[in-house]
Amino acid sequence: MRDKISQLFCLQKNACKNNSTDNNRGHNVPTKATSNGTMCANGSLGTEGPEAPETDSSGTGRMRKPLERNGSTQNHAVHLERRLGLFSGVALIVGTMIGSGIFVSPSGLLVRTGSVGVSFIIWLACGVLSLLGALAYAELGTMNTSSGAEWAYFMDAYGPAPAFLFSWVSTLVLKPSQMAIICLSFAQYAVEAFVTECDPPRGVVKMVALVAIVMILFVNCYSVNLGMTVQNVFTAAKLVAVVVVICGGAWKLMQGNTQHLSNAFNGPMPNVGAIATAFYTGLWAYDGWNNLNYVTEEIKNPSKNLPRSIIIGIPLVTLCYALINISYLAAMSPQEMIESEAVAVTFGNRILGALAWLMPLSVTISTFGSANGTLFAAGRLCFAASREGHLLDILSYVHVRRLTPAPGLIFHSLIASAMVLHGTIDSLIDFFSFTAWIFYGGAMLALIVMRYTKPNYPRPYKVPIIIPVVVLVISVYLVAAPIFETPRVEYLYALLFIFAGLIFYVPFVKLGMTPRFMNKVTLFFQLLLEVVPTSSMAMFE
Numbered sequence: 001m002r003d004k005i006s007q008l009f010c011l012q013k014n015a016c017k018n019n020s021t022d023n024n025r026g027h028n029v030p031t032k033a034t035s036n037g038t039m040c041a042n043g044s045l046g047t048e049g050p051e052a053p054e055t056d057s058s059g060t061g062r063m064r065k066p067l068e069r070n071g072s073t074q075n076h077a078v079h080l081e082r083r084l085g086l087f088s089g090v091a092l093i094v095g096t097m098i099g100s101g102i103f104v105s106p107s108g109l110l111v112r113t114g115s116v117g118v119s120f121i122i123w124l125a126c127g128v129l130s131l132l133g134a135l136a137y138a139e140l141g142t143m144n145t146s147s148g149a150e151w152a153y154f155m156d157a158y159g160p161a162p163a164f165l166f167s168w169v170s171t172l173v174l175k176p177s178q179m180a181i182i183c184l185s186f187a188q189y190a191v192e193a194f195v196t197e198c199d200p201p202r203g204v205v206k207m208v209a210l211v212a213i214v215m216i217l218f219v220n221c222y223s224v225n226l227g228m229t230v231q232n233v234f235t236a237a238k239l240v241a242v243v244v245v246i247c248g249g250a251w252k253l254m255q256g257n258t259q260h261l262s263n264a265f266n267g268p269m270p271n272v273g274a275i276a277t278a279f280y281t282g283l284w285a286y287d288g289w290n291n292l293n294y295v296t297e298e299i300k301n302p303s304k305n306l307p308r309s310i311i312i313g314i315p316l317v318t319l320c321y322a323l324i325n326i327s328y329l330a331a332m333s334p335q336e337m338i339e340s341e342a343v344a345v346t347f348g349n350r351i352l353g354a355l356a357w358l359m360p361l362s363v364t365i366s367t368f369g370s371a372n373g374t375l376f377a378a379g380r381l382c383f384a385a386s387r388e389g390h391l392l393d394i395l396s397y398v399h400v401r402r403l404t405p406a407p408g409l410i411f412h413s414l415i416a417s418a419m420v421l422h423g424t425i426d427s428l429i430d431f432f433s434f435t436a437w438i439f440y441g442g443a444m445l446a447l448i449v450m451r452y453t454k455p456n457y458p459r460p461y462k463v464p465i466i467i468p469v470v471v472l473v474i475s476v477y478l479v480a481a482p483i484f485e486t487p488r489v490e491y492l493y494a495l496l497f498i499f500a501g502l503i504f505y506v507p508f509v510k511l512g513m514t515p516r517f518m519n520k521v522t523l524f525f526q527l528l529l530e531v532v533p534t535s536s537m538a539m540f541e
Contacts, residue, residue: 084299088228089292089309090316092373095235096288097130097317098242099182099370102324107338112278116334117264119278123325126282127318129474130289133440134314136447136468138307141293142460143450145302148384149293150443156454157446160390161502164509166439167385168501174436175378176412178287179371180419183209186367192342193360209420216372217413220379221399221406224298227376234369241362242320245344248351249327260329273485276478280434283478285321287436288370289314294377294384303460375409375416382408387534389509393522397531406529434479435494441475444468 084092113119137149146152151170154163187208191200220227270278292309296302328337331350340346348359383405387396395408447468450457483491507513526532 082298082300083224084228084295084305086305086308086312088232089299089305090313091228091232091235092292092295092376093134093289093309093313094317095231095238095369096291096373096377097286097313097370098235098238098320099185099288099367099374102285102321107340107343108281109278110334110338112274112281113270114268114274115265115270116260116329118270118275120264120322120325122275122278122282123321124318126279126286127314127321129471130283130286131310131314131318132467133444133471134289134310135307135463136444136471137290137293138310138461139459139463140443140447141296141306142303143457145296145299146384147295147297147380149290149381150439151381151385151390153443153446155388157449158442160388160509161505162442163385164390164505165498165501166442167381167390168504169435169439169498170381171385171391171412172415173497174439175374175381176415177419179213179374179378179412179416180209181284182367182371182374183212183416184420186212186364186371189342189345189360189363189367192345193357193364206420210417212368212371213413213417213420216368216375217409219372220375220409221402221404223402224404227372227404231369231373231376234365234372238362238366238369239320241358241366242324244352244358244362245327245347246320246323248347249323249330252327252330252351257330260333261326271485273481276481276485279478280482283437286314286317288373290440291373291377294380297380307461375412378412379405379409382411393518393533394525394529394531396533397526397529398534399529399531401530407525407531410529434482434491435498437475437478438498441472441479444472444475448472 109119109122110116113122140153141149144152144156148167151163151167154166184205187205188200190208191205195201219230289310292299292306296306299305328343328347331347332340332343336346337343342360342363344359344363345356348356352358382391382395383398385391385395386393386408395411396405397407398404399406445468448465451465482488
């Protein structure tokens with residue numbers, strides 16, 4: 001233990017020495033006090049991250065430096081390596097998008113629209129909206145290849161306060177709730193395979209969900225390569241399951257089972273508020289289209305592979321979702337879909353006969369892979385925000401041998417576990433969708449703002465300005481329509497929670513107040529987890 005403490009102090013001392021002379025961006029780097037009284041230039045709770053020097057605010061045509069923030073680089077002995085190629089990028093997008101949503105959402109979307117035809121149009125519209133949003137994110141992600149997605153873009157466009165609010169909400173609510181929803185769906189389908197006479201016990205479902213979180217956490221903490229291998233394998237497996245569903249539906253259609261599709265637009269048209277809430281349900285199934293932007297520091301040649309992965313992955317998912325919904329309606333009526341709590345399992349019982357057990361297995365594989373990709377991306381948000389001083393220091397540290405952001409991964413998993421023990425799927429989906437689209441709209445506005453405030457920054461990939469404008473307008477509609485049509489106190493709670501982050505931002509980030517005990521806490525977790533800042537130049541043996 002004493003040897004490890006000595007090594008850790010050497011790590012911190014070397015990190016401070018190297019960072020104290022770091023002038024990569026042409027200005028001094030803010031410092032923080034470590035437990036041994038030295039000053040270390042690593043982002044901490046209590047210091048705002050510096051902005052990149054601006055040399056051409058007039059837009060006169062001079063080339064600007066890229067917008068990357070201070071972080072892990074190839075010059076650091078401990079850093080996040082670029083290991084994700086095109087295939088892994090597509091697998092991360094497809095693997096996180098195709099999860100529990102297509103197996104939980106079809107019935108919910110039918111309930112809210114009351115029409116097969118309208119629900120199908122919304123499915124397609126959600127896919128188009130996700131593609132447009134992702135293309136806009138591709139410009140942002142190639143303009144600034146720092147990890148953190150919206151957090152990095154808010155820092156560039158608006159400054160530290162809005163970026164902090166995003167990291168505050170995403171770290172404590174959005175990303176953990178997303179993982180909790182997926183793991184609850186995984187557990188629901190896994191347990192149903194062994195319980196046929198009654199509904200699965202809620203306590204058992206939650207315990208299985210917690211086991212899944214622990215397994216995924218271990219995979220991602222152990223190795224980045226292992227995490228991406230799991231993602232690639234499970235994505236391939238879920239695509240096989242999707243093909244099985246589509247083939248089963250095609251077989252039923254060839255038998256003439258088209259009665260549920262022939263009168264698709266019977267029934268009253270839903271109102272404006274119902275359409276917005278139906279979009280929430282559909283968009284939940286598509287969520288994950290921006291996950292690749294959270295890990296841009298680990299993508300090989302991001303200026304090419306980021307947009308290519310998006311252009312391949314999202315249309316593929318949209319096509320799969322459209323064909324899966326047609327297959328469902330070829331095998332069961334809309335009312336049967338609404339009454340079924342596990343639509344895919346009911347479909348398997350109708351089509352596969354003795355092999356019906358393959359459907360719950362396929363769903364569990366799909367949701368496990370989606371949860372793996374979700375945690376993989378969420379840990380990078382913690383890593384990016386905390387190294388700029390917007391979250392706890394320890395969340396920006398990386399394991400000295402495995403080069404994984406273990407503290408951020410563990411932090412997200414703990415919050416997701418608490419949500420699993422407390423929440424239900426429906427309540428989590430509604431809260432997640434409403435809050436997430438506030439920030440998606442903010443990212444679109446950030447792109448538009450930077451077209452005018454930073455016109456000469458390098459943009460390897462550039463979208464027509466109409467795309468972020470359209471997505472921004474739709475985002476405003478998705479946020480505002482439910483509030484005016486069916487006001488609920490939960491929407492007020494969500495807004496209050498967002499702005500409650502200012503209570504912590506002002507003293508701890510803006511004013512730089514840091515509790516004395518935090519240095520000891522950081523040192524304790526460094527020893528426990530064997531993690532160091534990405535700028536450290538020594539490693540444990």
